[in-house]
Each structure stands twice: as structure tokens, then as C-alpha cells.
């Protein structure tokens with residue numbers, strides 16, 4: 001496990017996109033494309049961060065800020081670095097950013113069948129507030145999760 005000192009969370013830039021895309025493609029059945037990620041780098045409501053160790057990208061998060069609401073649009077950790085606390089670390093970073101920006105609510109969608117992610121969000125005090133039927137391309141349902149800050 002990487003030590004705390006070696007792990008850094010910073011804003012993403014175009015040089016990170018290949019590594020981000022590689023993680024995305026092994027993490028989701030329907031992966032975001034390169035253009036989608038690139039758009040997020042310049043989308044004014046978007047915040048795109050990577051977590052890295054010794055210049056290796058280990059994961060990323062993208063969240064949108066709209067007035068006093070935050071929506072987490074994407075989050076993933078490289079498969080080889082899962083279950084060592086990085087997802088929680090990235091999410092805690094996002095919560096801290098939300099507090100700094102006086103965000104009141106955070107929402108996100110998660111595939112109903114994605115038990116690791118659901119466990120992570122449950123642990124971080126997100127609660128199910130809705131269901132989006134056949135939300136994903138393969139017609140799986142999404143659960144809408146929310147937490148107050």
C-alpha cells in the first residue's frame with residue numbers, strides 16, 4: 001500500500017487522459033470516451049481530479065457544482081489499487097471540497113448491481129432516494145443516492 005505521503009490528489013489535465021481512460025475501460029461496461037473526459041476538463045461546472053502515486057494515476061473523480069448542489073459524475077480506482085482506502089480518500093476529498101464551497105447536497109447515480117460502490121457510498125453516509133429505471137445502456141437500473149453536507 002502506498003504511504004499517505006506518496007499519494008497526491010490534484011486537478012487532471014490533458015496528459016492524464018490516456019491513464020484515466022484505461023482505468024475507465026476496465027471499470028465500466030459502458031465506458032466514457034476520450035472526448036467525454038476531455039470535455040469535462042473545460043466544462044465550467046466540472047471538477048476533474050486524479051489521485052496519483054509517484055506520477056502513476058491510480059484513480060479519478062469528476063463532480064459538477066451547480067449552485068449549492070454537487071453531483072458526482074464519475075469515480076473509479078485502478079483495479080490493482082482497490083480496497084486499500086483510495087476510493088474513500090477521493091470521496092473524502094470531494095466532501096471537503098463541497099464543504100469549502102458551501103454545498104448542501106451531493107447526489108450521484110450508481111448501478112443497482114454495483115455492490116462495491118454501493119457499499120462505499122453507504123459507508124460514506126449516502127442514502128438511496130430514487131431509482132432511474134433502465135438508466136444504463138444495458139438497461140440496468142440506477143439508484144439515485146444523496147447525502148447532506
Ligand SMILES: CC(C)(COP(=O)(O)OP(=O)(O)OC[C@H]1O[C@@H](n2cnc3c(N)ncnc32)[C@H](O)[C@@H]1OP(=O)(O)O)[C@@H](O)C(=O)NCCC(=O)NCCS
Pocket residue numbers: 027028075076077078081082083084085086087088089108109110111114115116117119120121123
Ligand atoms: C467503487 C470503488 C471506487 C471503490 O474504491 P476502493 O478504493 O476499492 O474503495 P475503498 O478501499 O476506499 O473501500 C471503502 C469501502 O467500500 C466498500 N467496498 C470497496 N470494495 C468493495 C468490494 N469489492 N466489496 C464490498 N465492499 C467494498 C467497503 O465498504 C469498504 O470499506 P471497508 O474497507 O471498511 O470494508 C472501486 O471499486 C471502483 O473503482 N469500482 C469500479 C468503478 C465504480 O464502480 N465506480 C463507482 C461508480 S458510481
